[in-house]
Every structure is written in C-alpha cells, then in structure tokens.
Amino acid sequence: MSSAKIGLIGLGTMGSALALNIAEKGFPVAVWNRTTARTREFRAEAGDLAARILPTESLAELVAALEKPRAIILMVPAGAATDQQIEALAPLLDPEDLVIDAGNADFHDTNRRAAAGPPMRFLGMGVSGGEEGARHGPSIMGGGDKADWDRVAPILTAIAARAPDGSPCAAWLGEAGAGHFVKAAHNGIEYADMQMIAEIYGVLRDGFEMGADEIAGVFRQWDEGPLKSYLVEITGEVAAAKDPRTGAPMLDVILDSAGQKGTGRWTVVEGARLGAPIPVIEAAVTARDVSARLEERAAGEARFGPAPQPLSGEVSVLEQALIAGKILCYAQGFAMISTASAEFGWSLPSAEIARIWRAGCIIRSAMLDDMAEALEGAPERNLILDPAFAARLEADLPALRRVVASAALHGLAAPALSAGLFWFDQMRTKRGTANLIQAQRDYFGAHGFQRLDGGPEKHGPWAKPANEI
Numbered sequence: 001m002s003s004a005k006i007g008l009i010g011l012g013t014m015g016s017a018l019a020l021n022i023a024e025k026g027f028p029v030a031v032w033n034r035t036t037a038r039t040r041e042f043r044a045e046a047g048d049l050a051a052r053i054l055p056t057e058s059l060a061e062l063v064a065a066l067e068k069p070r071a072i073i074l075m076v077p078a079g080a081a082t083d084q085q086i087e088a089l090a091p092l093l094d095p096e097d098l099v100i101d102a103g104n105a106d107f108h109d110t111n112r113r114a115a116a117g118p119p120m121r122f123l124g125m126g127v128s129g130g131e132e133g134a135r136h137g138p139s140i141m142g143g144g145d146k147a148d149w150d151r152v153a154p155i156l157t158a159i160a161a162r163a164p165d166g167s168p169c170a171a172w173l174g175e176a177g178a179g180h181f182v183k184a185a186h187n188g189i190e191y192a193d194m195q196m197i198a199e200i201y202g203v204l205r206d207g208f209e210m211g212a213d214e215i216a217g218v219f220r221q222w223d224e225g226p227l228k229s230y231l232v233e234i235t236g237e238v239a240a241a242k243d244p245r246t247g248a249p250m251l252d253v254i255l256d257s258a259g260q261k262g263t264g265r266w267t268v269v270e271g272a273r274l275g276a277p278i279p280v281i282e283a284a285v286t287a288r289d290v291s292a293r294l295e296e297r298a299a300g301e302a303r304f305g306p307a308p309q310p311l312s313g314e315v316s317v318l319e320q321a322l323i324a325g326k327i328l329c330y331a332q333g334f335a336m337i338s339t340a341s342a343e344f345g346w347s348l349p350s351a352e353i354a355r356i357w358r359a360g361c362i363i364r365s366a367m368l369d370d371m372a373e374a375l376e377g378a379p380e381r382n383l384i385l386d387p388a389f390a391a392r393l394e395a396d397l398p399a400l401r402r403v404v405a406s407a408a409l410h411g412l413a414a415p416a417l418s419a420g421l422f423w424f425d426q427m428r429t430k431r432g433t434a435n436l437i438q439a440q441r442d443y444f445g446a447h448g449f450q451r452l453d454g455g456p457e458k459h460g461p462w463a464k465p466a467n468e469i
C-alpha cells in the first residue's frame with residue numbers, strides 16, 4: 001500500500017514530535033525506527049493521530065508505503081549515523097525520490113551529500129525549536145535544489161511555526177548546505193544570547209546579591225519589554241523553579257558546567273575560516289569551555305580569592321546593557337551570514353532569515369521583527385548602521401559600558417558582553433591601531449604596508465634590514 005505522503009526515520013524525541021506534527025496537519029506519515037519496539041510504542045501512544053501514522057518495520061516496508069516520488073525525512077544523529085542511513089536507503093530509492101536531512105548536520109557534510117548526486121535527491125534542513133517546536137511548530141531552514149524544496153513545501157510550511165503576522169517560519173534559503181549553515185549560525189547566536197543572559201544573571205546574583213525568586217521577577221518583567229523573547233521567558237521560569245528534593249531554588253542546585261553538542265563551535269570555526277568577526281559568539285563558546293574546567297576554577301578561587309565584591313546599581317541599567325549586547329551580537333551574526341553567502345555563492349536572504357526566526361526557534365524574540373524590517377531595506381548594511389538600531393545603540397550603550405566596567409572592577413566575568421562592546425568600539429573607530437601591526441610585520445618580515453598618503457614606499461626605514469630578525 002502506498003498511502004503515506006511522507007516518511008520519517010528516527011523516532012527519538014525530535015523525530016517523534018515532528019511525525020506527530022505532520023500527522024496533526026493532515027498528512028499521512030510512514031515512520032521507521034532502528035528498533036521496532038520504539039515504532040510500535042510510538043504508534044500506540046499517538047492517540048487520535050494514530051490513524052495518520054503508518055508504522056513500518058523495515059526500510060523496504062517504509063519505502064513501499066510512500067507515494068511516488070517519495071520524500072523521507074531523516075531525524076537521526078548528525079555525522080556517521082546520517083551517512084549510514086543514507087547508504088542503507090539508497091538502493092531502495094528511485095533517482096527522483098527525496099531524502100531530507102532534518103538533523104543538526106555540519107553544513108560541509110550537507111554540501112558533500114548534496115554533491116554526491118544520484119541515486120536520489122537531497123535536501124538539508126535546519127529545524128529549531130526543541131521538542132516543543134518540533135511538535136507544535138518549529139522554524140525550518142531549508143537548503144538544496146529549489147524544485148525539491150517546492151515539492152515538499154506544502155508539508156513543511158504546514159508544520160512550521162507561525163510568526164505574529166501569521167506567516168510560516170519555513171523557507172528555502174539556498175543551495176546545498178545553506179539551510180544547515182543558517183541553522184549553525186542560529187545556534188551560535190543561541191549560545192551568545194544564553195551567555196549574555198547568564199552574565200547578567202551573574203551580576204544580579206553575585207553583584208546585587210539577589211536570590212533566585214527576585215531574579216525570576218526581573219526576567220519576567222523584562223519579558224514584557226524590548227527583551228521579550230523565548231530565552232528571557234524561560235530564564236524567568238527556571239529561576240522561579242524549586243528543587244523537588246530540597247525545596248531550594250532549582251538554579252542553586254545545578255552544577256555550573258555547560259554542555260554543548262558542537263554547533264556553536266562549528267559557527268566559530270566557520271567565522272574564523274571566513275574572516276567574519278563574531279566575537280560575542282566566540283566568547284560564548286569559550287565561556288562554556290571554561291565552565292567545564294571545574295577543578296581549575298576551584299584552584300583559581302583558592303589562589304586568588306573568593307566571590308567578587310557586591311556592587312549596587314539599577315536593574316534597568318542591566319536591561320539596557322542586555323539590549324545593547326543583543327543588538328551587537330545579531331549585527332555580528334547577520335554580517336557573518338552575509339560573508340558566507342558571498343563566499344559560498346549563495347544568496348542568503350537575511351531579512352527572510354530574521355523573519356523565520358521570529359517564531360518556533362530557540363532565539364525567537366520581538367526584536368527579530370525590527371531586524372527583519374531593517375535587513376529588508378539594506379541586507380548588506382551592518383545592523384549597527386541601520387538608523388533605528390543605531391539610535392537604540394546610542395540610547396543603550398552607556399549602560400553596557402557601565403555594566404562591563406563595573407563587572408571588570410568587581411571581578412564578575414562578562415566575556416560576551418565585553419566582546420560585544422569592544423567589537424563595537426573597534427567598528428566605530430576610523431583610525432584604529434593596525435598601523436602598528438603593519439609596521440611590526442614589515443619590521444620582522446618585510447611584509448610591506450600601504451601609506452595613508454598613497455605614496456609608493458612599501459617598507460619602513462627600520463634600523464635593521466627589514467627581512468632580518
């Protein structure tokens with residue numbers, strides 16, 4: 001029987017949620033999982049949606065259950081597991097069948113898989129929103145041949161989140177790995193947003209000496225204002241939660257060592273390869289690495305002294321600082337997307353990307369509405385130069401300076417906020433200090449330089465011959 005519109009492989013948390021979402025939107029979906037017990041359990045728990053779910057117990061059965069040309073979503077771990085799954089499917093599929101990798105793949109892998117060509121078509125699709133998003137509406141970032149995307153677009157747009165204006169948060173963004181690249185950039189920004197929030201939490205907890213409940217109140221209030229976003233909202237939620245075992249605030253019993261699956265690091269590596277500065281994201285990834293060095297940090301505190309001095313100030317200054325930090329971080333993120341777009345020959349639509357991040361994904365926020373508008377008019381212009389964002393920065397930067405300076409004076413770590421600030425100060429300085437770097441390079445290596453006055457001399461009158469150390 002070939003009656004399913006689409007197939008889905010991998011009934012883990014994300015795959016199960018996505019399959020239920022597809023079924024709920026009216027599309028019969030055939031599912032297969034490595035372990036048949038899980039497939040049966042999934043169907044048994046599907047409730048009213050079970051009628052639109054076809055459980056299959058072999059890949060051949062899955063393939064036979066699909067309408068032609070077939071479309072199969074893979075939701076399996078990135079890397080080798082994805083390659084193995086594609087290899088196992090390939091002999092069963094026709095050239096016009098379509099495999100859609102919805103995992104968190106490295107976009108270089110997606111480029112490679114897309115370039116492999118026959119025996120079937122291939123799309124790389126970034127999906128954001130965690131389990132809740134996958135179940136009720138994720139943000140979907142597609143990459144591959146536009147015609148392949150168009151074939152499955154009715155299903156993908158039906159299951160995607162809806163932005164406040166009702167438009168679906170799903171889009172085709174470009175060839176091959178474009179969708180997975182944008183998903184990695186999303187995750188880099190996710191790391192940065194989370195880190196800046198954590199730094200402000202640190203100022204509230206260790207500087208202002210607030211308890212978790214009070215901190216929850218601060219974030220809940222901020223979620224009503226310009227910082228309105230999923231991550232600020234859940235910060236309020238997790239800060240208010242209590243540990244069922246001890247009754248203590250949940251945050252106070254969680255080890256301060258951050259995990260990471262690697263997508264933030266991919267973004268940093270790609271930023272470095274492209275020469276696209278993303279210092280806030282770099283600082284956020286590094287901060288997670290530092291957080292994991294528990295023993296060294298304990299030894300550091302034993303040697304250099306304990307917790308920082310308390311500091312006082314207005315909570316509204318912290319809100320403004322976080323707003324400024326967020327604008328700077330997104331300015332870097334979108335600039336990196338633009339650089340990658342030129343480098344890889346994509347035409348990544350920045351405004352559309354901002355639009356499909358407005359709902360469903362982890363970094364969804366009210367501010368993305370304004371960013372979409374700013375990027376619509378001038379996709380290549382750095383966000384800090386957009387008139388509206390420039391004005392917001394002028395209003396909020398003094399607060400960011402105060403917070404970064406106070407954090408430094410009081411020994412509170414704020415690496416992402418300060419990385420944003422110092423990037424900004426470099427970006428707004430016409431005459432920087434790289435003239436000295438050029439002179440040094442010429443001195444020790446005869447690397448040459450350009451003169452401000454356009455003169456022909458390429459080397460300095462250094463005391464030693466320029467090519468000698």
Ligand code: 6PG
Nearest residue numbers: 128129130187260261262263362
């Ligand atoms: C999303 C998330 C998701 C990611 C988790 C955990 O957009 O839904 O980015 O894809 O896997 O947030 O990521 P880390 O383990 O790297 O923190």
